[in-house]
Amino acid sequence: MGTRRISVTVDGVAYSDDVEPRTLLVHYLRERLGKTGTVVGCDTSNCGACTVHLDGRSVKSCSVLAVQADGSEVTTIEGLASGGELHPVQRAFHEYHGLQCGYCTPGMIMQSVDLLRDNPDPSEEEIREGLEGNLCRCTGYQNIVRAVQAAAKAGTEAPATAGGAA
Ligand code: FES
Numbered sequence: 001m002g003t004r005r006i007s008v009t010v011d012g013v014a015y016s017d018d019v020e021p022r023t024l025l026v027h028y029l030r031e032r033l034g035k036t037g038t039v040v041g042c043d044t045s046n047c048g049a050c051t052v053h054l055d056g057r058s059v060k061s062c063s064v065l066a067v068q069a070d071g072s073e074v075t076t077i078e079g080l081a082s083g084g085e086l087h088p089v090q091r092a093f094h095e096y097h098g099l100q101c102g103y104c105t106p107g108m109i110m111q112s113v114d115l116l117r118d119n120p121d122p123s124e125e126e127i128r129e130g131l132e133g134n135l136c137r138c139t140g141y142q143n144i145v146r147a148v149q150a151a152a153k154a155g156t157e158a159p160a161t162a163g164g165a166a
């Protein structure tokens with residue numbers, strides 16, 4: 001089977017590439033574009049480590065074909081920070097120790113950003129539900145939940161306030 005040309009914007013940069021029809025999006029991102037911040041943690045579409053945003057929604061990039069991203073906009077963990085500033089969810093994971101080995105973290109953060117976009121003030125249960133498709137072998141999830149809660153709070157409070165007004 002021949003290759004197909006796709007045009008895709010990844011982390012704000014436009015690319016046009018010939019790919020094989022069966023190439024997975026995650027492999028295209030890592031191997032062709034060098035976006036190795038997006039990782040592969042399983043071969044069963046279970047772990048969520050490969051989560052990216054496709055047109056603003058989180059998807060497991062190991063279960064999407066590169067050709068399916070044709071004409072779309074992809075954001076990876078590498079495109080989340082802007083202007084040298086960490087995204088608030090990245091900052092919260094750092095501050096609340098939402099990671100240990102860090103392997104699940106890129107996907108966990110991308111999924112959390114999507115979750116908070118839908119629900120800016122999620123309950124603990126809603127956070128756990130929203131992250132169900134993302135596995136972490138290290139943290140026991142407690143700090144991840146706290147990090148997402150903190151990010152939610154940071155997102156809904158005026159950035160200039162010192163906080164602690166509760
Ligand atoms: S690598 Fe995609 S879900 Fe595990």
Ligand code: FES
Nearest residue numbers: 100101136137138
């Ligand atoms: S921090 Fe190690 S898998 Fe989540």
